[in-house]
Amino acid sequence: MSPSQVNPxxxxxxxxxxxxERRSYLAExxxxxxxxxxxxxxRIAILFMVAITFFFFxxxxxxxxxxxxxxxxxxDLMSNDGYNRAFSLHGIIMVWFFLIPSIPTTFGNFLLxxxxxxxxxxxxxxxLASWYIFVLxxxxxxxxxxxxxxxxxxxxxxxxxxxxxxxxxxxxxxxxFISGFSSILTGINFIVxxxxxxxxxxxxxxxPLFVWSIYTTAIIFVLxxxxxxxxxxxxxxxxxxxxxxxxxxxxxxxxxxxxxxxxYSHPAVYIMVLPAMGVVSELITNAAHKQxxxxxxxxxxxxxxxxxxxxxxxxxxFVSGQSPYASAIFSxxxxxxxxxxxxxxxxxxxxxxxxxxxxxxxxxxxxxxxGLFTIGGLTGVMLAMIAADVHLTDTYFVVAHFHFIxxxxxxSAYFGALHFWWPKITGRLYNDMWARLAALLIFFGxxxxxxxxxxxxxxxxxxxxxxxxxxFQPLMVMSSVGSSVLAVAYVLPFFYLFWSLRYGKPAGPxxxxxxxxxxxxxxxxxxxxxxxxxxxxxxxxxxPEQGRAGEPQTQQAESVDA
Amino acid sequence: xxxxxxxxxxxxxxxxxxxxxxxxxxxxLVALLAAPVFVLSAIYLLRFRYGRRADRSKAQRGSVxxxxxxxxxxxxxxxxxxxxxxKLFFEQQSPPDDAMTINVVAKQWMWKFQHPSGTxxxxxxxxxxxxxxxxxxxxxxxxxxxxxxxxxxxxxxxPGRYTQEWFVADKTGVFPLRCAxxxxxxxxxxxxxxxxxxxxxxxxxxxxAGADRSLAASGRELFDRLGCAGCHGSNAQGSESPxxxxxxxxxxxxxxxxxxxxxxxxxxxxxxxxxxxxxxxIAAGYxxxxxxxxNVLDEEQVAQLEAYIRSLGGKEDK
Numbered sequence: 001m002s003p004s005q006v007n008p009x010x011x012x013x014x015x016x017x018x019x020x021e022r023r024s025y026l027a028e029x030x031x032x033x034x035x036x037x038x039x040x041x042x043r044i045a046i047l048f049m050v051a052i053t054f055f056f057f058x059x060x061x062x063x064x065x066x067x068x069x070x071x072x073x074x075x076d077l078m079s080n081d082g083y084n085r086a087f088s089l090h091g092i093i094m095v096w097f098f099l100i101p102s103i104p105t106t107f108g109n110f111l112l113x114x115x116x117x118x119x120x121x122x123x124x125x126x127x128l129a130s131w132y133i134f135v136l137x138x139x140x141x142x143x144x145x146x147x148x149x150x151x152x153x154x155x156x157x158x159x160x161x162x163x164x165x166x167x168x169x170x171x172x173x174x175x176x177f178i179s180g181f182s183s184i185l186t187g188i189n190f191i192v193x194x195x196x197x198x199x200x201x202x203x204x205x206x207x208p209l210f211v212w213s214i215y216t217t218a219i220i221f222v223l224x225x226x227x228x229x230x231x232x233x234x235x236x237x238x239x240x241x242x243x244x245x246x247x248x249x250x251x252x253x254x255x256x257x258x259x260x261x262x263x264y265s266h267p268a269v270y271i272m273v274l275p276a277m278g279v280v281s282e283l284i285t286n287a288a289h290k291q292x293x294x295x296x297x298x299x300x301x302x303x304x305x306x307x308x309x310x311x312x313x314x315x316x317x318f319v320s321g322q323s324p325y326a327s328a329i330f331s332x333x334x335x336x337x338x339x340x341x342x343x344x345x346x347x348x349x350x351x352x353x354x355x356x357x358x359x360x361x362x363x364x365x366x367x368x369x370x371g372l373f374t375i376g377g378l379t380g381v382m383l384a385m386i387a388a389d390v391h392l393t394d395t396y397f398v399v400a401h402f403h404f405i406x407x408x409x410x411x412s413a414y415f416g417a418l419h420f421w422w423p424k425i426t427g428r429l430y431n432d433m434w435a436r437l438a439a440l441l442i443f444f445g446x447x448x449x450x451x452x453x454x455x456x457x458x459x460x461x462x463x464x465x466x467x468x469x470x471x472f473q474p475l476m477v478m479s480s481v482g483s484s485v486l487a488v489a490y491v492l493p494f495f496y497l498f499w500s501l502r503y504g505k506p507a508g509p510x511x512x513x514x515x516x517x518x519x520x521x522x523x524x525x526x527x528x529x530x531x532x533x534x535x536x537x538x539x540x541x542x543x544p545e546q547g548r549a550g551e552p553q554t555q556q557a558e559s560v561d562a
Numbered sequence: 563x564x565x566x567x568x569x570x571x572x573x574x575x576x577x578x579x580x581x582x583x584x585x586x587x588x589x590x591l592v593a594l595l596a597a598p599v600f601v602l603s604a605i606y607l608l609r610f611r612y613g614r615r616a617d618r619s620k621a622q623r624g625s626v627x628x629x630x631x632x633x634x635x636x637x638x639x640x641x642x643x644x645x646x647x648x649k650l651f652f653e654q655q656s657p658p659d660d661a662m663t664i665n666v667v668a669k670q671w672m673w674k675f676q677h678p679s680g681t682x683x684x685x686x687x688x689x690x691x692x693x694x695x696x697x698x699x700x701x702x703x704x705x706x707x708x709x710x711x712x713x714x715x716x717x718x719x720x721p722g723r724y725t726q727e728w729f730v731a732d733k734t735g736v737f738p739l740r741c742a743x744x745x746x747x748x749x750x751x752x753x754x755x756x757x758x759x760x761x762x763x764x765x766x767x768x769x770x771a772g773a774d775r776s777l778a779a780s781g782r783e784l785f786d787r788l789g790c791a792g793c794h795g796s797n798a799q800g801s802e803s804p805x806x807x808x809x810x811x812x813x814x815x816x817x818x819x820x821x822x823x824x825x826x827x828x829x830x831x832x833x834x835x836x837x838x839x840x841x842x843x844i845a846a847g848y849x850x851x852x853x854x855x856x857n858v859l860d861e862e863q864v865a866q867l868e869a870y871i872r873s874l875g876g877k878e879d880k
Binding site for chain 2: 080081084151152153155157159160163164165247248249251254255288290291292293294295296297318319320321324327328331332335336338339342343345346347349350352353354355356357358359367370371374375378379381382385386387388390391392393394395458459460462463464465466467468469
């Protein structure tokens, strides 16, 4: 590899091999059984990674069908029902089987014990159960597809879903219902782990910011998911037994469903975004080799987002027929919840100031997150204004807004995490030139796909339209072309990352000169993570001024490196 | 019916202009708030790039003043817009008293409109220029949403409940009318046209489209045909027959004492529910004898009956 293709910080030092006396977690057994019955948090993280990557691909195929069909205003590729099933499937899979579990179950699982100096999560077997439950839920999703699909959208609005839809609503609901338990179990596991398994010296004030954000996410998992679970049961009861809960023809209230659904689904947005923010805090500090600017403001804003995020659900319902006074309050609270997000973004920017910034793949992904999240978040502030929302809601403006946050933001952060911790997970280095290229392609492909949708929405183009007015075709074509760039960009990392598994240079324990405890273990780490329990004597991100490498959070690092 | 695809799409009401002003100034503010992130990040990336000589001494680890100012200042700026937007929204919540009411019934996958004159149309809505129009809307099946992009308004249309939106169109022409809430197979083609005409043209259209009787007259005919008079009296004045039912004359808009001791206001929703689900609220002093008409009448017929009852007078002349 030429010097331009690697991180300049690590080319300075010789890369020691993984000590032979400590077997890596990957070498603990190669049989299928050794994987399927593992309780090692690192292996379970890999299991989750395989599962969600599969679903990301499935949801992506549905998205590709949608974008292909929308090249022309006429319904040419699919029937109207086919199109409705495609976007419903896209939403259900991407939300519950990719975005919600994405960072928490993979990097959360892998890194949480490593970052706080623990051997594993508090409940390793519960962790494995969580994966099996997730896979079972995923299986039901696939059965839903085989049974003809579902046409309700991912939102399952009543009474359409409970009475009128002719899709496999019950199966789809069952799939989401089951996967919810996976979220709840993972949430409980993370909360207990953070409270009980921090190593000596790892005080709350020394926690890496990724741990803070995963911790907040876990709390949302535990508090919000049961509400969705119960709501889905109620929809199923109405659909199967005709129990009147949401359908006015049966004496129910359809708005009640929306309140319950968004009480979960708005916090769920923060489930998708908070872990991404945690990743970005790690990536930015390391790339700048500088202490995070305003540690407590960044950590505290995660908690603030988690708490206020529970009080803003009504902003999805400004035109639903809810009380206008309720709308006025929800509008205000939605502006309030934007403040902690703004604090984070400004702090990341300030962290770059006077840093010693290495512009590598992980940093470009992190910057991609910041850029796309900023646009998504600020258009969210526009949507929080009721008078603007009345015009813009249920149009492509909203579609663009939430894709900027959940896809542009969170998926970029997921890829950023994948690149940053890839050497730790696999022990190998990839070619950074390809990583930078993929990061740029993702950013520009994304903007090309979704920026035109802001314009279309403002022009009055409703979402979930198979047939659309002719005037929107130029923007639709632009969006579809962008999405094909995006598709290529998302597939690209699979090639060079898999290539690195075989041909990549060994990474050594700490290729980026980072400070977290996870970098004091060999790469890949052994089954029990640490040889001896680390003792933390510093806060996170102790990068010395003008220095090459950071000081790890524990002084015992040398003995482990050996 | 061609909208310009870029920049400001056609505005057919004063409200639309105000919403556009709000959206564009808000977009400007939002761009200002985002600018430091993009500009400073780019500058820092260049200036403090690894290996580049730069003054990195005295790097700050935090500053309460900075944190407070970049939280509070944007928040206050946005709060200004909050007040503006919420005011605009509340104006849009209360139609003026002289508004002309048009009944809207949505069903999979069409829009039905009934004018007070009795004129009915499907997927086309004719309205006169400059007159406040109130749409009283309900759905026959699932949730729909009536979206009039040229007026920058939309409102969900619910089964079993009335919602409303209102506007004053100030530009003649043909504008799109769309369903904005996903409602099943043909959601994307559940649209139509809003046709704004000068009052003279509108009167001509109405004479031509010609309803043989007004909405209230149709309601009166239904009232007779369904045998409502048997209990409510021949002119809805109440009856002395063994099966007594409340008189409907002068009922509209008044508080009605209920058998559980509470009061209900006799508005459209109350009358709708009393016909479709009569056991939901029972007027004090009467036996719950009325059969539910939920399976007999459609929403358009209920609207006709309401118009008839309104025509019998009441507290509010709406």
